Amino acid sequence: MQVPPHSFLDLYRACSAPDAHPRTIVWEQFASFFASNGLHIWNAIPGRLLAWAPPDSRPRAPDGFSYRSPTDVDRSYDFCQQTIVLCPARTIDGRDVVIRIVRIGDEGKHHEEALRRLATGNVASVIGNHTAPVLQWLSLNAITFAVFPYLSSSDPTCLYLYEDTRDLLGHLDQMLEALEFCHARLIAHRDVFQQNFLCNFYGGIGFDRSAVPPPVGELVRPFRSLFPFRIYLIDFEWAICFDPESDPATRVVRGLPLPPDKKSLGAEYTRPIAPEMTSGLPYDPFLTDVWQLGTYFQSVAEENIIPAAALRLFKRMAAVSPLARPTAREALVELREIKSSLTLDEMRTPVWIRDNA
Structure with missing residues (x-):
């Protein structure tokens, strides 16, 4: 994919090839844009489709969104992608986050509205709210991205x-x-x-x-x-x-x-x-x-x-x-x-x- 997607259908079609890693096909074109906003996307792992590795060797910085076992203090885990609209990234200060394409043009407007009502600003911290919070919103052309804390990559x-x-x-x-x-x-x-x-x-x-x-x-x-x-x-x-x-x-x-x-x-x-x-x-x-x-x-x-x-x-x-x-x-x-x-x-x-x- 040499140009930004105009629809979610463009995304799914671009990654329909059996060996198409989303890091290369979709997310590489946004790498410099994210870097300008303090986010460095993770790297594709050769030979492992949909698997990503951190962009550097630093340990994940504490962020209040993750606890680990005492036996896993120094271990780093790969990100196993569940859908092509997600991309793991690391902030300048070492926090790990997940970027999601929420909206392309008019597609995803309810998704964006839901996240703005539930997960953006002070409401994200309200007692009883379990919606994963949006830490940052980014826009490029007609594409809207939401940045979330890196929680468990699947439900453990x-x-x-x-x-x-x-x-x-x-x-x-x-x-x-x-x-x-x-x-x-x-x-x-x-x-x-x-x-x-x-x-x-x-x-x-x-x-x-x-x-x-x-x-x-x-x-x-x-x-x-x-x-x-x-x-x-x-x-x-x-x-x-x-x-x-x-x-x-x-x-x-x-x-x-x-x-x-x-x-x-x-x-x-x-x-x-x-x-x-x-x-x-x-x-x-x-x-x-x-x-x-x-x-x-x-x-x-x-x-x-x-x-x-x-x-x-x-x-x-x-x-x-x-x-x-x-x-x-x-x-x-x-x-x-x-x-x-x-x-x-x-x-x-x-x-x-x-x-x-």
Whole structure:
């Protein structure tokens, strides 16, 4: 790609070759622009498609967005790219960040608006806001870039068994709180699945690999309780934003949230589909968000012992009828009431279901 992309479709087509590394095909043309703004993009790793390495040998500077295992103090991890619109970079003072192409022309305007409402300025620091903050906005021609802190490059939380009921419900509480904060500002995420939640743990497995099942009779090794564990909600590419002055009856959408650029490439929607999404009728995207998170909570319940009251809540969140579902706020209030009703011994109860097969 010798010229800046005019659409997201240009980006995807440029990287359609099997050996096309986004660093070379897409991001090299922006390197000098980013450098002029104090950002040095990472280097492509020869022979490893979609893998990036830091641009220098300096250790990552502390930034408050990452914790690491005591066994990983001096280790540096590669960035494994999940989508071509992301690019890792390092600031002049050694902080690691991720640059994202948010908007090209009119494409991505809801994405940008969502991030400006949720992740820009003082609102990004509001208690209860789990949206990954935008540290810097950059524009070049018709392209808008957002600069985020480098969080976990993928969600590592599934690598760690839950210590007990308190650990598990605390994790789900953060995810639900993240969604409620968005909805309170009239932003429906529309892709509330596990892959769009990251955390502030850097690098590999660490902490003696607590995902490894402990011997019979021993407790799960701790992970989230060892540091100020925090969940972050990312990827508002499919988000829809409504005006605060809008009529609540008009806050609806239709169909699946697959962008036209991906449809033209033959992409298919591969997420679990709420019943209303294929009805052909207008539907409330906020209640669909609740369904998406509820289906994930139910999947967690398949592998862990969950209090009965929480199971009932998760079932209602994933109800077939949108009208039978609680709002994100109602679900969050109910989950916290459930937590407060449990005794200390109940909160300390192990939740992992050992596979005896």
